[in-house]
Amino acid sequence: MTEITIPLRTQEEAILVLGPYDRYAKLLRQDLDVDVFSRKGNLRIKGPDGGVAEARGRIEHLLGKSRKGRELSLDQIESILIGPRPTKPPADTRSSVPPGSSRPSGRGPETAPRRDITGRSAAGSGARPGASAAHVRIRPVEPRGENQRIYLDLLEKRDLVFGVGPAGTGKTYLAVAAAVRALRQGVYRRLVITRPVVEAGERLGFLPGDLQQKLNPYMRPIYDALYDLIGADEATRLEEAGVIEVAPLAYMRGRTLSRAFVILDEGQNTTISQMKMFLTRLGEHSRMVVTGDPSQNDLERAVRSGLPDALQRLRGFGDVGSVQFQPSDIVRHPLVEQIVRAYQAPARAEAEPEASQ
Incomplete structure (x- = not known):
């Protein structure tokens, strides 16, 4: 050994x-x-x-x-x-299908069903055939303030939307709400929500459990929004059916996301190459939303964030919209707005050497 x-x-x-x-x-x-x-x-x-x-x-x-x-x-x-998957010789179609029976279009009996990133069987769209969110009951959501109203409007009209600003302004929650509503209306077949995995002060290697168990806390804010909007049981059912997919950003590589509403949360924690990789996953009849708070960047200091870079590169594109939320848009505890403003102001501690603290 x-x-x-x-x-x-x-x-x-x-x-x-x-x-x-x-x-x-x-x-x-x-x-x-x-x-x-x-x-x-x-x-x-x-x-x-x-x-x-x-x-x-x-x-x-x-x-x-x-x-x-x-x-x-x-x-x-x-x-x-x-290693490559073994291939089987074509079956004799004269005897493989009994008279009067039918075979699902596009898949023979020798072809293994395509798997989604969690290893579950999935149809070409990523959702189980017949699965939908048509009967999902969603909690009513109304905009609180002008920026939220503009944001919700863009989420219905633009193919790529950036929601940027401090925590507590509803960037992710409203994006998930708009996505579930669009799923319910049949505009899209599935909802894909992703986050970059950044260690944010804790190394995953020290945490207990297998890798998926270590990743779950990073995805918890996404599930919190889903559970609040449609309930835990409904969210679980749709995830098991492949209608909703929640996954780390690393699993987006090599994919084309068609007929999907795709949300990248915590976009400030992507590198420039990661952001490019994500944005180029956009497939036909899909919509993408990128949310982020540049003030909560967990990347190494020498690494440039992909969020401000993308905003600058894509400025002026006709089908790209963006909303810059302000501390006044925060809808959490009233104290949160004061805390955000306090951290936005020049801090005396930043000018002091760490050794003096």
Whole structure:
């Protein structure tokens, strides 16, 4: 038995290698009898010498492609880590379908159903055939103030909308509300909500549980909005049916999101390349919303945020709208507005050396 360590540059690399719900780690265990897990910013591989060496080669090959900026689909990632899926010879169509029976269009019996990022079976749209939000009861939402009214109007008219401003202004909540309403009306087939995973003061490697359990707290604000709008049971049903998908930003690579309402939350925590990757996922008959608060940037100081960069690059585009929320738009506790304004003002502590605090 041996154990080796592969340094990771970002937590997203751990997500890339381990896969949704540790899917790739489990497949590597089945294939090579090795355990692959992340700890303290590193990837660890443990098992027989031969299996560890083979797993290391596959993982380093995948990381090499990713670090060169290659966009990889889920099938490509799985092919690198596990190997290409075996293909079966075409079946004899004269005997494969009994007389009088029918076969679903576009899929033969030999073709495995496509999987979404969570490993669940999904149709071409990402939602289970027949699944919809047509009968969902949504909590009524009314704009509070002019900026929220403008924001909701843009969410119905523009293909790409930026909602930027301090916490508590309703950026994400209103976007989710508009998305669920559009799903209910049949305008879109699914809702995709994503967030970048930034460690924000805690390293995921120190947290208990598998990778998916570690990611759940990062997604909790999204679920809070969904549960408040349509209830936990309805949100769970729609997620299980593939109508709603909540996932880290790393899982958006290599995808084209068509007939979908797509929300990127916490956009200030994307790098420029991540923001470009996300925006170019926009498919036919889809709408995208990016929310963020530039004052709560959790990126390393030397890393430029993709949110202000995108706002500058896309300024003046005809089908792109943006709303800049102000502290006066905050709809949380009245004290929150005062706190935000206090942090926006020049702080004496910023001018003092940390050692003097």
